[in-house]
Amino acid sequence: MSSTAKVAVIGGGVIGCAIAYNLAKQGCTDVVVFDKGYLAGGSTGRCGAGVRCQWGTEMNCRLALESINMFEHLNEELGYEYDIEFKQKGYLILAHTEKEWEQFKKNVKLQNSLGIPSKLLSPEEARETVPHLRTDGMLGATYCTKDGHCNPHHTTWAYARAAKRLGVKVRSFVEVKDVRVKNGRVTRVITTGGDYDVEAVVNAAGAWAKPVGEMVGVDIPVYPERHHILVTEPCSMIQDPMVMSFSKHIYCQQTPHGSFVMGYGDPNERKDYDVGHTWQFLETMVDTVLPVLPILGELRLVRQWSGLYEISPDAQPILGETPQVDGFYMAVGFSGHGFMLAPVVGKLLAETILDKPTSLDISMLDLGRFERGEMIREPSVV
Numbered sequence: 001m002s003s004t005a006k007v008a009v010i011g012g013g014v015i016g017c018a019i020a021y022n023l024a025k026q027g028c029t030d031v032v033v034f035d036k037g038y039l040a041g042g043s044t045g046r047c048g049a050g051v052r053c054q055w056g057t058e059m060n061c062r063l064a065l066e067s068i069n070m071f072e073h074l075n076e077e078l079g080y081e082y083d084i085e086f087k088q089k090g091y092l093i094l095a096h097t098e099k100e101w102e103q104f105k106k107n108v109k110l111q112n113s114l115g116i117p118s119k120l121l122s123p124e125e126a127r128e129t130v131p132h133l134r135t136d137g138m139l140g141a142t143y144c145t146k147d148g149h150c151n152p153h154h155t156t157w158a159y160a161r162a163a164k165r166l167g168v169k170v171r172s173f174v175e176v177k178d179v180r181v182k183n184g185r186v187t188r189v190i191t192t193g194g195d196y197d198v199e200a201v202v203n204a205a206g207a208w209a210k211p212v213g214e215m216v217g218v219d220i221p222v223y224p225e226r227h228h229i230l231v232t233e234p235c236s237m238i239q240d241p242m243v244m245s246f247s248k249h250i251y252c253q254q255t256p257h258g259s260f261v262m263g264y265g266d267p268n269e270r271k272d273y274d275v276g277h278t279w280q281f282l283e284t285m286v287d288t289v290l291p292v293l294p295i296l297g298e299l300r301l302v303r304q305w306s307g308l309y310e311i312s313p314d315a316q317p318i319l320g321e322t323p324q325v326d327g328f329y330m331a332v333g334f335s336g337h338g339f340m341l342a343p344v345v346g347k348l349l350a351e352t353i354l355d356k357p358t359s360l361d362i363s364m365l366d367l368g369r370f371e372r373g374e375m376i377r378e379p380s381v382v
């Protein structure tokens with residue numbers, strides 16, 4: 001015998017949990033979230049959890065700005081008994097090449113036009129913001145105090161707990177093996193914990209978006225890419241903003257506990273499901289981060305790990321219902337910035353599934369844009 005649910009969400013990362021909570025908040029509580037592992041055990045729990053509205057495309061700026069406005073009140077909104085640790089300490093993004101600097105001038109103009117309070121800084125002004133920053137060869141930086149970082153485990157759990165209180169069922173360690181379609185509409189999910197008759201299915205499977213799409217015969221152009229990250233021992237608080245460089249492929253933040261978390265986006269990284277880590281990554285970090293932030297060479301490494309980016313062809317998410325199968329929705333392809341978009345995506349997907357007008361027009365993020373050749377590539381990614 002099968003169980004029933006109105007909506008099945010595949011994926012218990014921050015995206016799946018945010019969608020489930022928003023569905024319940026908007027009145028649809030007959031929702032079940034499946035994760036083949038534990039909550040936040042995919043990319044979410046492995047991420048840097050930086051949150052920024054300094055983007056290069058209008059859509060990403062709008063999504064991120066709205067998300068940050070929501071992060072500012074998320075503890076209260078979700079009635080979370082702990083703290084998601086959202087700290088707005090800013091992002092300082094460094095320009096080391098002429099091309100980058102020209103792009104940053106355009107970015108700041110766009111961001112300011114949308115109400116994002118970012119600004120261009122000279123190398124000297126950047127050093128006033130981060131006194132241990134070495135500015136040799138730097139042309140300038142952009143800075144925005146609205147940006148910050150958060151705790152990805154707490155955030156996911158805050159969403160999951162709030163969703164459960166509203167009636168959502170969360171089934172960890174249950175894998176969705178197949179999704180059945182009848183007359184062009186999803187009807188059933190087949191899981192390791194039994195079958196469910198459903199009216200809608202949400203693909204929030206992160207780096208596994210493509211195999212989940214294949215269950216209903218839809219080709220989703222998202223692939224996994226390994227990204228390494230490390231954490232140091234804690235020290236006294238010396239750095240407020242996240243320091244980031246696109247041309248050097250690095251980001252580095254000091255967490256509220258004093259540890260530094262930093263990562264490198266290797267352009268030649270593996271594009272499969274391997275999440276092993278390498279010695280080479282540590283050498284690369286020494287070669288790329290220490291010339292910019294030399295004082296960090298005094299810290300000892302505590303741990304390194306890696307996780308998967310879920311890359312789409314234009315580095316922007318794919319959101320909404322598939323044109324091919326009714327009732328099959330996607331919130332995938334976040335390309336390394338899905339954590340920060342979770343609050344707004346949760347709300348927008350719930351509105352879409354419940355057939356309400358969306359509070360932001362996301363029609364340009366549909367799956368069809370790739371076939372139509374209407375991609376706008378996000379330039380500001382690590």
Ligand SMILES: Cc1cc2nc3c(=O)[nH]c(=O)nc-3n(C[C@H](O)[C@H](O)[C@H](O)COP(=O)(O)OP(=O)(O)OC[C@H]3O[C@@H](n4cnc5c(N)ncnc54)[C@H](O)[C@@H]3O)c2cc1C
Binds near residue numbers: 212227263338
């Ligand atoms: C090193 C690193 C650093 C990052 N830094 C940042 C950052 O600073 N800021 C930012 O915004 N983003 C960052 N990201 C990206 C961010 O982690 C992701 O975009 C985000 O977590 C995506 O969330 P998700 O819920 O879609 O995916 P996930 O967290 O991966 O969740 C998907 C879940 O689906 C489950 N699943 C898959 N298939 C099935 C199935 N068949 N049945 C049941 N369950 C299934 C998986 O077990 C997984 O838990 C980073 C990522 C990495 C790897």
